[in-house]
Amino acid sequence: MRDFAQKWTAFPEWSEAELLRDGWRARVVPGLSQTLVSGALDKAWAQLGPEGAEVGLWQIASPETPYRVRIARDRALLVSPEAMAFDPGWHADGWAATVADNSYAVLELEGSETRNVVSEATTADLDAGSPSAATLFAGLQSVLLYRTAEARVRLHVESGYLPYLWRWLETRPE
Amino acid sequence: MQRFPCPFCGLRDETEFHYGGEAGNDRPEPAAEVSDQGWAEYLHIETNPKGRSREIWVHMTCGEFFLLERDTVTHEVFASESLRRAAP
Numbered sequence A: 001m002r003d004f005a006q007k008w009t010a011f012p013e014w015s016e017a018e019l020l021r022d023g024w025r026a027r028v029v030p031g032l033s034q035t036l037v038s039g040a041l042d043k044a045w046a047q048l049g050p051e052g053a054e055v056g057l058w059q060i061a062s063p064e065t066p067y068r069v070r071i072a073r074d075r076a077l078l079v080s081p082e083a084m085a086f087d088p089g090w091h092a093d094g095w096a097a098t099v100a101d102n103s104y105a106v107l108e109l110e111g112s113e114t115r116n117v118v119s120e121a122t123t124a125d126l127d128a129g130s131p132s133a134a135t136l137f138a139g140l141q142s143v144l145l146y147r148t149a150e151a152r153v154r155l156h157v158e159s160g161y162l163p164y165l166w167r168w169l170e171t172r173p174e
Numbered sequence B: 001m002q003r004f005p006c007p008f009c010g011l012r013d014e015t016e017f018h019y020g021g022e023a024g025n026d027r028p029e030p031a032a033e034v035s036d037q038g039w040a041e042y043l044h045i046e047t048n049p050k051g052r053s054r055e056i057w058v059h060m061t062c063g064e065f066f067l068l069e070r071d072t073v074t075h076e077v078f079a080s081e082s083l084r085r086a087a088p
């Protein structure tokens, strides 16, 4: 009988996975609280708490505190290093909050070469920026791309695509 | 490479967008009363103008649908306008 397990991309133990390359390295950021917020965002933020700045493409967030990654006109991902207290589901004033802790895997790339690696994966104009952090990245349709320091990048990728994106980074020619 | 302006995100590469059809080609209603000829025109007959055109596009990464006015010969973009309605 054919072993169908063989056709899936092999992947490492994420908690220990690390790529060390000339001028950049990559790892998976575990344990972040992620909440997908959709609908009337102004009403949502009034309920969820005003703390946390909003970041778009290539903008710099402060990772020690909660922040909002803008995806679309009516959608953002609320990210926090600590668990967040909120009522999930639909809210009568026009917005919804969805637990997304495991929906997105978070990759961190760091080092002086990071920008070159990112530039190979996306056509977005990093210097021009964009209100939305979502972009086509290494062929994946909607990856969230922003920074947490000048030369440190965070990528939120749908969890199922993490093995592919990891292999893309791993096998990228130096 | 061509770049389109998403009304929300700004300029992005064309590879992030998907064509949705010619603007104004509205689906005929009510469906039960539409003739075969009417369906065929809606589904298959394009104006396909050479020059200035009005088209529906969607920005795949953010989901915004918008009206794009562009020139199909020179690729010049004249306007892009969100098709979203304000919440009631």
Ligand SMILES: [Zn+2]
Residues within 6 Å of the ligand: A132, B006, B007, B008, B009, B010, B059, B061, B062, B063, B064
């Ligand atoms: Zn957009």
